[in-house]
Amino acid sequence: MSPAAQFLNGWGSSSIAAEPKPDDEGQPIGINNEYVVGRQIGAGGFSVVKEVIGMDNDGRRTKRAVKIVRKSVANASEAENDKAQQAVDYEIGIWRYLNHPYILQLHTSFITDFATFCIMDLVESGSLYDLLNELRNNGQMGLRPELARTYAHQLASALRYMHADVRLVHRDVKLENCLVQIGPQDDCGSMKLCDFGLASFVDGDSGMADSIRSLDSDDNKDPAGTLEYLAPELLGGSTRKDYSADIWAFGVCVYTMVTGKRPFAHTIQFKLVELIEAGDWNKDLVETSPAGQVACEDICDLLHGCLNTDPDLRWTIADVMDCKWFQGLVDVAADSDWEHVNNTQD
Structure with missing residues (x-):
């Protein structure tokens, strides 16, 4: 078979592109899909941090960050995934009450079947x-x-x-x-x-x-x-x-x-x-x-x-x-x- 015939024979036979994940870049998130996920800016443990673009009450474009903790992470056991969700739930339970100019502000949080999302201030200058x-x-x-x-x-x-x-x-x-x-x-x-x-x-x-x-465990003495x-x-x-x-x-x-x-x-x-x-x-x-x-x-x-x-x-x-x-x-x-x-x- 000629190279041209091989090309035409394979046209359209490639697998369909995978459906995007809810936290992929360009995907809408939020209670009313008010944010659009941007580039990834950090990752650690069971979470990733990405930019999100939204609008404020005056219709002005805003840029914030979102911490995403997926319900299921590859190569992690069910117990490990559950522990990660407990940890982020615990942190939100405290963080949501804090309001101070020198504390990173949590603007809102929401939970889906896919992940827990925390919308927070975007800090781009590092630590x-x-x-x-x-x-x-x-x-x-x-x-x-x-x-x-x-x-x-x-x-x-x-x-x-x-x-x-x-x-x-x-x-x-x-x-x-x-x-x-x-x-x-x-x-x-x-x-x-x-x-x-x-x-x-x-x-x-x-x-x-x-x-x-x-979240301290009685059997964890460290x-x-x-x-x-x-x-x-x-x-x-x-x-x-x-x-x-x-x-x-x-x-x-x-x-x-x-x-x-x-x-x-x-x-x-x-x-x-x-x-x-x-x-x-x-x-x-x-x-x-x-x-x-x-x-x-x-x-x-x-x-x-x-x-x-x-x-x-x-x-x-x-x-x-x-x-x-x-x-x-x-x-x-x-x-x-x-x-x-x-x-x-x-």
């Missing part, structure tokens, strides 16, 4: 972790002074809101969970704390605890969070879920923003644990950093308070907000006119 890595690759260790001070204060403001207003402990504060949105005319931008999958209410005074349960940011008492087997562990993790974030290095780092895990339990960090790195050359003593005072190995002597978020390094900065969300908890979803 503080990404920013510090980029600076390190360019030979700069740590953020410039005003940037380190601004982002540290914004993160502290988000934690003050969670601890004092909502009575919620985050339990996974880290640079990777601090997203940064920098506009074209914005020197600093704003930080957005995200990922509330490990968060727990400390008591029932928030008015929300009755409908939220912890501490929740990321090792490099874990407080020493958690490494010793403590199951306490109070605010002090967030303050320690905040201290680790501040030290890293200022110096470009973590206060406790080692490639061998048990050595890292020993360093964390000892609580000794390098003040010389703070002194020689860009921010340290401007306000070394004030920064070190904050770090000594946050990285105290005794959780009962560690600073509270109120102590953090009152520190000398933050003098002159205003916590806008502490204003009585700010709407905190209520009606944050569309």
